[in-house]
Amino acid sequence: MKHVLSIQSHVVYGYAGNKSATFPMQLHGIDVWALNTVQFSNHTQYGKWTGIVIPKEQIGEIVRGIDEIDALKKCDAVVSGYLGSAEQIDEIINAVHKIKAINPHALYLCDPVMGHPDKGCIVADGVREGLINIVSEADIITPNLVELRELSDLPVENFEQALTAVQAILAKGPKKVLVKHLSKVGKDATQFEMLLATEQGMWHISRPLHPFDREPVGVGDLTAGLFLANLLNGKSDVEAFEHMANAVNNVMQTTLEHGEYELQIIAARDLIVHPRSHYKAQKIA
Numbered sequence: 331m332k333h334v335l336s337i338q339s340h341v342v343y344g345y346a347g348n349k350s351a352t353f354p355m356q357l358h359g360i361d362v363w364a365l366n367t368v369q370f371s372n373h374t375q376y377g378k379w380t381g382i383v384i385p386k387e388q389i390g391e392i393v394r395g396i397d398e399i400d401a402l403k404k405c406d407a408v409v410s411g412y413l414g415s416a417e418q419i420d421e422i423i424n425a426v427h428k429i430k431a432i433n434p435h436a437l438y439l440c441d442p443v444m445g446h447p448d449k450g451c452i453v454a455d456g457v458r459e460g461l462i463n464i465v466s467e468a469d470i471i472t473p474n475l476v477e478l479r480e481l482s483d484l485p486v487e488n489f490e491q492a493l494t495a496v497q498a499i500l501a502k503g504p505k506k507v508l509v510k511h512l513s514k515v516g517k518d519a520t521q522f523e524m525l526l527a528t529e530q531g532m533w534h535i536s537r538p539l540h541p542f543d544r545e546p547v548g549v550g551d552l553t554a555g556l557f558l559a560n561l562l563n564g565k566s567d568v569e570a571f572e573h574m575a576n577a578v579n580n581v582m583q584t585t586l587e588h589g590e591y592e593l594q595i596i597a598a599r600d601l602i603v604h605p606r607s608h609y610k611a612q613k614i615a
Contacts, residue, residue, distance in 0.1 A: 332562040333361045333404045335396075335429070337389065337422055338411030338441075338551060339373075340366035342381075345593040346373040347412050350548035351555030353595055354577075354602050358559040363405070365392055368414040373547045374452045383414030383454070389421035393428060405429045406562055407437040411551055416456030423467055437561075440468035440504075441554040442477045451547075466503035470561075472554045473499070475513040488515055493615065496527045505529065506567065508557055510550045522579075524553075526571045532615035533568055537579040537607065540586045546593045553578055556602070568611050576605035583607075 334355060339347030348364040355362050367389075370381035396402045408429060410422045426438045442461040445453035458480060465471060465481055479486045481502075482495035492515045496507050509525040516523035521536040556577055560570030580601035585594040595602070 331359060331361050332406045333363065334407045334409060334558065334562070335363045335365060335393075335405050335425070336409045336411075336555070337365045337367060337418075337425070338409065339368045339370065339414070340364070341370050341373050343372045344547075345552075345595055346548035347551055350551035350593060350595065351409065351411070353599075354552055355555045355559045357599060357602050358556070358563060360559045360562060363396070365389065367412060367418055375547050384418075386415060386417040386421050389418060390424060393425045397428070397432075402429060403432045405433060405436055407439060407558055409439045409441065409554065409558060411441040411554065412443045413453065413457050413460075415454045416460045419457070419460040419464060423464055426467060437469045437558070438467060439470040439472065439554060439558050440464065441472045441550060442481060443550070444477050444480055446474075446476055465499065468504045470506040470508065470558070471499065471504045472508045472510055472550070472557070474510050474550060475515060478509055486515055489517055491515065492525065493532065496525060496532065500527055500529070508554070508571070510553050524571075524575060526567060526611065527615075528567055530567070531613055533571060533611040534614050535571060535575045535609055535611040537575055537609045538583075540582045542586060544591050546582070546585055546591060548593050549578065549582070552581065552593065552595070572609070572611050573605065575611075576607045576609055577602045579607050579609065580605050 352362045368383050370379045429436050444458045445451045482498040484495045486495045499507050507527045512523040522539040523536045526533045556574040560573050581598040584598040588594050
């Protein structure tokens with residue numbers, strides 16, 4: 331069994347952060363150690379929420395506690411997602427370093443959640459800058475379009491510029507870059523498109539863009555978690571990319587069929603493991 335330390339947000343109601351990522355990874359046989367960066371009543375895109383940011387010291391304390399019972403050596407990967415404060419970044423990187431010192435094969439997947447004010451996704455001051463500074467620490471990084479521009483420091487207004495930006499991020503140190511949503515710079519505005527880039531090449535995949543009145547939140551967290559789970563279970567980069575894309579597509583389809591705003595992860599649990607759709611990635615570079 332593989333073990334993942336997942337350092338992300340927690341919402342009591344609904345699905346985002348660890349609520350979106352933990353159960354799907356568990357369905358794939360991954361033992362997830364969920365460490366929450368915030369505890370909110372609901373995700374911030376409702377426009378109002380209650381709850382607290384977890385003090386940064388708690389991250390280091392929790393990791394130290396796991397180490398003191400001699401369990402940290404079991405950790406195969408660290409995921410970081412939505413952060414409650416910029417100060418949490420240093421604690422996460424310290425944890426990654428500590429885990430990699432014990433297990434040099436451990437992976438670090440950074441989902442660089444920088445917020446999207448137009449959509450109501452709010453992050454604390456300094457988080458964006460802090461994430462830009464730690465790109466080289468990540469083995470895998472999973473930006474959306476906004477984050478792709480920020481991390482590459484390049485204009486990304488079309489598909490070719492997206493490819494250039496991905497290459498620029500690879501050059502900073504990550505071994506894999508997964509662009510979770512190309513949005514308006516994709517090849518086809520009627521499709522939901524993603525990119526995967528590694529040292530071995532670049533792949534593009536398209537799936538349907540489902541017509542929601544309000545786009546569900548937590549899709550990126552689900553995407554990153556499933557991609558990592560598939561890799562840890564021995565799938566190749568492309569196999570992991572394809573399985574993740576199809577599983578997420580089926581979750582979105584189920585959510586739409588139920589007429590819900592929150593991701594219907596429980597209803598789609600069987601499809602997360604055995605997707606009904608079979609979209610294939612195309613090698614483009």
